[in-house]
Amino acid sequence: MASHGFWSLGAENAADSTSQIPSTPRAWCQAAAQKFTGGIGSKLCALLNVGETEKPRDPSSKHGSSEAEACGCSKATVSFSDLYSTDLLPALDGDMKTMNFLQEVVDILLAYIVESFDRSTKVIDFHYPNELLQRINWELSDxxxxxxxxxxxxxxxxxxAIKTAHPRYFNQLSTGLDMVGxxxxxxxxxxxxxxxxxxVAPVFVLLEYVTLKKMRAIIGWEDGRGDGIFSPGGAISxxxxxxxxxxxxxxxxxxxxxxSVPKLAAFTSEHSHFSIKxxxxxxxxxxxxxICIKADERGKMIPSDLERRIVEAKQKGFVPFFVSATAGTTVYGAFDPLIAISDICKKYNIWxxxxxxxxGSLLMSRKHRWKLNGVERANSMTWNPHKMMAVPLQCSALLVREEGLMQSCNQMQACYLFQQDKHYDLAYDTGDKALQCGRHVDIFKLWLMWRAKGTIGFEAQIDKCLELSEYLYNKIKDREGYEMVFDGKPQHTNVCFWYLPPGLRYLDDKVEKMKRxxxxxxxxxxxxxxxxTTMVSYQPQGDKVNFFRMVIxxxxxxxxxxxxxxxEIERLGQDL
Amino acid sequence: MASHGFWSLGAENAADSTSQIPSTPRAWCQAAAQKFTGGIGSKLCALLNVGETEKPRDPSSKHGSSEAEACGCSKATVSFSDLYSTDLLPALDGDMKTMNFLQEVVDILLAYIVESFDRSTKVIDFHYPNELLQRINWELSDxxxxxxxxxxxxxxxxxxAIKTAHPRYFNQLSTGLDMVGxxxxxxxxxxxxxxxxxxVAPVFVLLEYVTLKKMRAIIGWEDGRGDGIFSPGGAISxxxxxxxxxxxxxxxxxxxxxxSVPKLAAFTSEHSHFSIKxxxxxxxxxxxxxICIKADERGKMIPSDLERRIVEAKQKGFVPFFVSATAGTTVYGAFDPLIAISDICKKYNIWxxxxxxxxGSLLMSRKHRWKLNGVERANSMTWNPHKMMAVPLQCSALLVREEGLMQSCNQMQACYLFQQDKHYDLAYDTGDKALQCGRHVDIFKLWLMWRAKGTIGFEAQIDKCLELSEYLYNKIKDREGYEMVFDGKPQHTNVCFWYLPPGLRYLDDKVEKMKRxxxxxxxxxxxxxxxxTTMVSYQPQGDKVNFFRMVIxxxxxxxxxxxxxxxEIERLGQDL
Structure with missing residues (x-):
């Protein structure tokens, strides 16, 4: 098997250049073009040929035709119908087949991506579960x-699949597809x-360190000090x-x-996420x-009710230990009053x-971050960049103000993983502060997007979503057939509303009207x-019948x- | 912006063909070639041109040159130095730039993949944390x-990064990189x-359903009945x-x-994974x-000790509720005697x-699955395809024998997610049985690899790893300078051994010898x-000083x- 030791990556860009380089760029190039199809050879080639003017540009020249051959221009497409996964790497001489196969997959993905952003395509080609189960053979065989x-x-x-990148997919808090992500x-x-x-993850561990520190600084914790971890979603955070x-x-x-402990009590608003329970x-x-604390008409926790319930719980012999305030509730997008809540937590010594x-992502916006005023007083914060910052799923951070607490809370010091006699600084072996043992690398997406956009890029993206939701609110608040679930401009991108089809608008029978x-x-x-054509979520809330919850x-x-x-709502709903 | 509604995927392969097709394949082809670089256009083209004989093959013809242009053969490489992420999709006319950018990333990845499998490259280009932090600017800016x-x-x-695909990377239980995965x-x-x-995940939910059922059938539960979920790793499972x-x-x-419950007691062997604690x-x-149960010299739980400790716990007023037997311990690779343990669990009515x-993956091998005999009597099983089956991280399954229990244990019935008045069969909304709310799609890697390999392909892969570990065991068991940590052929691929450099072999002072x-x-x-050059793990265990734990x-x-x-061990250790 030929050696490919010369495929040293990024030698021209990386800080050092100890990696092995082929004798001449031309030699490298020719080998590359022969090895790869799909234009990869020629691209790698061009990469290394930067500044080399002697590269022939005539497509009919030897070099050019080798490229043409490599990129498949004049070659029959590789047939995959007699190839199996065992023909791919690590199979002997599996590298070309591997390149061809992966390139083919990438071609499928690229076409899907372009299609996803095209408004003339469907968001979903929907089929009922049993129908979809039967439509294709999904079974696993020997x-x-x-x-x-x-x-x-x-x-x-x-x-x-759902085209989650589609500009008209509004169904969840996580939508869109960022190309750098x-x-x-x-x-x-x-x-x-x-x-x-x-x-086993030197770079990613450092990037998590750098990014968590940055996020803590944005929260307002001095010098970004504290602790944290990326976890598999907000519920786990x-x-x-x-x-x-x-x-x-x-x-x-x-x-x-x-x-060994007394009866504990935790507090959160009645509008909070189910993951607290x-x-x-x-x-x-x-x-x-x-204990569910009352929320006001806009969905914000009422601090006086929080205090009342804390006192009540103490009187009943419970020990209040945890208050979870919500910054952006799931349905209404409400922000609990963090300063008032933090005063109460301080008074009663509650986390x-x-x-x-x-x-949480509104912290990235100079225009909107005031909604989280007081967050710097919190002991911990969940912040999911995979929602409002449109980082691909999954990317959720827990930030903690006190250093070292996560480690002492969760560590078990398994000697086969966290050996104490390693040759490097063990402070970077962060695994023992996690509940998990193995942990997926969620950091790189966020880090690379942050580099690509800068903080101001995330800010612009978030501000634009809020602008769109304000536009929607202004458009429907006085429009015939619409009723807002709560009054006033939404604080987040959640716009909650009922659409009343013409036949329902003037019904006098209230019970019948609500039922319909x-x-x-x-x-x-x-x-x-x-x-x-589009997807948007709906739900009831308390005594309120089903309404649309638009989120952007x-x-x-x-x-x-x-x-x-x-x-579309009007088109599809007018006959109801 | 031009419409790309015609990029209907897989129309020639999918079961139906209701999607829109361009007027002629030629028209489609030309549009495709103009849109894409990197050979994508021509490949998509070739795909749709199957059976179309009129396609010109002469690269100098109009069609050919359009392809050549599209794949970048004779075109200067796109410059990314004046492009920003905001130039990519969803930017107006961002599709070509997006394709170029993603193709460039793929080219980097493909070269990295080929390099990873090349034994003449390093497994890791190691730098100490502080050095690596300073070597590159990793900071995030505005x-x-x-x-x-x-x-x-x-x-x-x-x-x-670590080249986890490198044939000489043996450091963790998860190694390798599968191309289909x-x-x-x-x-x-x-x-x-x-x-x-x-x-929001119609196909993936069905594939999880199909795959979990198959895994339960392999465990030996009748008709594959039961429940389960893919979770973010074995610890969470x-x-x-x-x-x-x-x-x-x-x-x-x-x-x-x-x-509200009495004091509970759980039981697991002293060699079990730290995630139980x-x-x-x-x-x-x-x-x-x-309660940690004694293990025998090979690391297997001693059933008589389990029973003794259960009785003891009951006498002390504890209620035994959970026994976790290990099939493949982390260090020794030992399999607890499941039949004997299940008899005890049945006798005392313990999960x-x-x-x-x-x-768990040894269940896929007809030659080795006897090591898990009795697993079909378990109430639940953790099985991580991301370890021995080499599925990319993360992919861990929890399988449960009783249907419906996960749902009643974990459900909170959030009305904004699990609406009860949806138009499809709600049995497929599996999210409420999870601890998580959002959950990453871990199933597709395993499912697609299973399709590509078949059960027999996984079997062959697993058998080969075990064969290699037996080879290692045979090679060193009588070799000078080696001592096995436990006697006998390993049951899994774990081979635990000491290497004694020449200077240590004949030391009489036992204390000094162990210290060194x-x-x-x-x-x-x-x-x-x-x-x-390579990476392998080591650790102490109980009173045993640091030894190598080789896993394959x-x-x-x-x-x-x-x-x-x-x-390599001998080369690097002979002077010690």
């Missing part, structure tokens, strides 16, 4: 399939490593916070369990010990957590999915897309 | 960088969605199991917390309630969990990393790589 079949499966998978995620997959030690709060107050709980159930606190999974209105949003949503986190969305959404 | 800078960052990141992960990133509902065991015995714990700490059970994070031997493995390991899960490894490892 025998291998050819690479051709694998490519067919890739195409089929994308055909029935995507590139970073492809690189992350290729690097295929694990965050637990510096030993919130669970970490509750775990830390409990440990801070009762460190013996780690060894002795909940039977889920975490309490898992940690053995119990959902009944999560203050801010669940900013959705709204409750079915409007689900029906329109079902039709949206069947037509595949997709950087591809424009004013015209907002107009389209309204037209 | 201002954006050009795409050229972004590409430089990508190259730098890979330059200092990688392709699948790139597709997953591109689809960028979330597993919580069928609504184990925590799920403990959570389910507790809920099954005391369902009131969900609402009322641990203060970590889980117990998090769930409020407490680490002291995890039996099998932590097969490392060894303790430093041998760390020193050799540090040198391996500095030379970058890398499908790229060969007999020669095993020979190399031994030579």
């Amino acid at each position: 025998e291998p399939e050819t690479l051709d079949d694998i490519l067919i499966s890739c195409r089929a998978t994308l055909k029935y 995507l590139a970073a995620d492809w690189l992350t997959s290729t690097a295929n490593t694990n965050m637990f030690t510096y030993e 919130n669970m970490y916070a509750m775990l830390l709060a409990r440990y801070k107050m009762f460190p013996e709980v780690k060894e002795k369990g909940m039977s 889920k975490g309490a159930a898992a940690l053995g606190v119990g959902t009944e010990s999560v 203050m957590h801010v669940d900013g999974a959705w709204g 209105l409750h079915k409007v949003a689900p029906t329109i949503k079902a039709r949206m999915m069947e037509y595949g 986190s997709n950087p591809a969305a424009t004013f015209e897309d907002i107009d389209f959404l309204i037209e | 201002e954006p960088e050009t795409l050229d800078d972004i590409l430089i960052s990508c190259r730098a990141t890979l330059k200092y 990688l392709a699948a992960d790139w597709l997953t990133s591109t689809a960028n969605t979330n597993m919580f509902t069928y609504e 184990n925590m799920y199991a403990m959570l389910l065991a507790r809920y099954k015995m005391f369902p009131e714990v969900k609402e009322k917390g641990m203060s 970590k889980g117990a700490a998090a769930l409020g059970v407490g680490t002291e309630s995890v 039996m969990h099998v932590d097969g994070a490392w060894g 031997l303790h430093k041998v493995a760390p020193t050799i390991k540090a040198r391996m990393m500095e030379y970058g 899960s890398n499908p790229a490894a060969t007999f020669e790589d095993i020979d190399f490892l031994i030579e």
